[in-house]
Amino acid sequence: MTTRTPDGLLLASDIRQTPGAAQAMVANADNSIDLPRVGTILAIHGQIAVNHDNDAAADTPEEDGLGRLITAINIRDGSTKSYFSTNDGRLLQYLTQFTEGRTAVWPSTLATVTGGGGARTENFNFIIDFQDTPTPGGNRGINPEAGIVTRENNITELKFQIRFGTFGNLSTAGDLTVNSITVTLTPIIVLSHTQSHARLLANGVAQPVFQTxxxxxxxxxxxxxxxxxxxxxxxxxxxxxxxxxxxxxxxxxxxxxxxxxxxxxxxxxxxxxxxxxxxxxxxxxxxxxxxxxxxxxxxxxxxxxxxxxxxxxxxxxxxxxxxxxxxxxxxxxxxxxxxxxxxxxxxxxxxxx
The missing domain is CATH 2.60.120.20 (Jelly Rolls)
Incomplete structure (x- = not known):
C-alpha cells in the first residue's frame, strides 16, 4: 500500500500493518473477525489457507471453487453501516486480480493432487482496497484518499464477516476432502493521534461503499x-x-x-x-x-x-x-x-x- 498524500509521505512509524491471528472457518455458518479501531483503515489484505487432499486418483477442482464457496462477505460497524459487501466470493477474487494486476494471486482452481491422499495447503490472497483502484497494470502508487475512520467517528464495533458453503463443493465430483480453511487479515491502518493521521484527515477521507x-x-x-x-x-x-x-x-x-x-x-x-x-x-x-x-x-x-x-x-x-x-x-x-x-x-x- 502506497502512503503518499498531497502534503508528503506518511511516516512508516505511523502505519500499522500487522497480520492478525489465523482464524479457523466453519462451513455453512457466519464467521466473524474483529477489526482494530485505532485509526483509519486504508485497505485490508487477507489470506485464505485451504488444507486439502483428494480421495481419488485425480480430483476435479471446481472452476473458481473457492470464490463460489464464499457466499457472503461484509464489513460492518456497530450501527450496521456497511463498508464492503459481496454475495459471491468470485467478485472479490477477480477484484483482487485486477487490483494486483495478476491472476496468480488467487488462482481459479485448487491444484490437482495426484494419487489418493496427498494433503497440502494452498494460499489464496485477496485485497479490499478502499482507494480508487483497480488501476491499469496493478499500479497503486496513489494518494490515500479513502478509508474507514474508526476512532474519530466513534465506531465501537467493526467486524469482518464471511460465510462459506459446504467445503466439499470445492471439487465437482466430491472427490476432494477439505481438512481446514483459515483466514488471516492484515489491515493497513494510519494510527490516530499521529502526524500522518492529522495530515490524512486534513486532506479529507472519503467513505467507501461496495454494493453487489x-x-x-x-x-x-x-x-x-x-x-x-x-x-x-x-x-x-x-x-x-x-x-x-x-x-x-x-x-x-x-x-x-x-x-x-x-x-x-x-x-x-x-x-x-x-x-x-x-x-x-x-x-x-x-x-x-x-x-x-x-x-x-x-x-x-x-x-x-x-x-x-x-x-x-x-x-x-x-x-x-x-x-x-x-x-x-x-x-x-x-x-x-x-x-x-x-x-x-x-x-x-x-x-x-
Missing amino acids: KTEADVVASGASGLEFNLPNGFLISKTLLIAVDGSNDRGTVDADIVSSIAYEDKLSGVTPFQTDWTNYRRSLQSSYFGDGTTFADWTNVALIDWAAIKGGNGLLRKGRQPGDDVLKFTGEAAGDLLLMHKGYVSYGRAFRG
Missing part, C-alpha cells in the same frame, strides 16, 4: 436488448462484472452469455460507452495484466472504470432516480450477471463526482 447484485434475467436478446439499472445514492468509481451460464460457470468460451456492453444516460439520451464484449476485454487484458496472464484465465469477466467514461471521479448517482442510468447488454444465452459497484458515499477533497 446478481442480475438473473440474462436471456438471448437483440442488440443491447437487456437493460439493468445502476444503484442510487453514491459516486460509482468502478464496476466489476462476471457473466455466468445456467450452470453458474464462466466457462471457456468468451461472449457466449453476453456479447456487448453499453452505458446509457437516459436523462440526456446519450450513450457514451458502447463496445463489443470480447474486444473490450482484450483492451483490459493489455491495460491491467502484465504477468503472463492469458486471456482465458478470466473468461467472461470485465471491469468498468467510470472516470474514463464520465470524467472526474466517476458516475455520481446521488440525486438520480432508478432508470436514469442503465447498463445495456446483448444477451446470447440464459445466465446471470454478477456485479460489484465500488464507490463512495461521502467525499474528501479528491472526490467531487
Whole structure:
C-alpha cells in the first residue's frame, strides 16, 4: 500500500500493518473477525489457507471453487453501516486480480493432487482496497484518499464477516476432502493521534461503499436488448462484472452469455460507452495484466472504470432516480450477471463526482 498524500509521505512509524491471528472457518455458518479501531483503515489484505487432499486418483477442482464457496462477505460497524459487501466470493477474487494486476494471486482452481491422499495447503490472497483502484497494470502508487475512520467517528464495533458453503463443493465430483480453511487479515491502518493521521484527515477521507447484485434475467436478446439499472445514492468509481451460464460457470468460451456492453444516460439520451464484449476485454487484458496472464484465465469477466467514461471521479448517482442510468447488454444465452459497484458515499477533497 502506497502512503503518499498531497502534503508528503506518511511516516512508516505511523502505519500499522500487522497480520492478525489465523482464524479457523466453519462451513455453512457466519464467521466473524474483529477489526482494530485505532485509526483509519486504508485497505485490508487477507489470506485464505485451504488444507486439502483428494480421495481419488485425480480430483476435479471446481472452476473458481473457492470464490463460489464464499457466499457472503461484509464489513460492518456497530450501527450496521456497511463498508464492503459481496454475495459471491468470485467478485472479490477477480477484484483482487485486477487490483494486483495478476491472476496468480488467487488462482481459479485448487491444484490437482495426484494419487489418493496427498494433503497440502494452498494460499489464496485477496485485497479490499478502499482507494480508487483497480488501476491499469496493478499500479497503486496513489494518494490515500479513502478509508474507514474508526476512532474519530466513534465506531465501537467493526467486524469482518464471511460465510462459506459446504467445503466439499470445492471439487465437482466430491472427490476432494477439505481438512481446514483459515483466514488471516492484515489491515493497513494510519494510527490516530499521529502526524500522518492529522495530515490524512486534513486532506479529507472519503467513505467507501461496495454494493453487489446478481442480475438473473440474462436471456438471448437483440442488440443491447437487456437493460439493468445502476444503484442510487453514491459516486460509482468502478464496476466489476462476471457473466455466468445456467450452470453458474464462466466457462471457456468468451461472449457466449453476453456479447456487448453499453452505458446509457437516459436523462440526456446519450450513450457514451458502447463496445463489443470480447474486444473490450482484450483492451483490459493489455491495460491491467502484465504477468503472463492469458486471456482465458478470466473468461467472461470485465471491469468498468467510470472516470474514463464520465470524467472526474466517476458516475455520481446521488440525486438520480432508478432508470436514469442503465447498463445495456446483448444477451446470447440464459445466465446471470454478477456485479460489484465500488464507490463512495461521502467525499474528501479528491472526490467531487
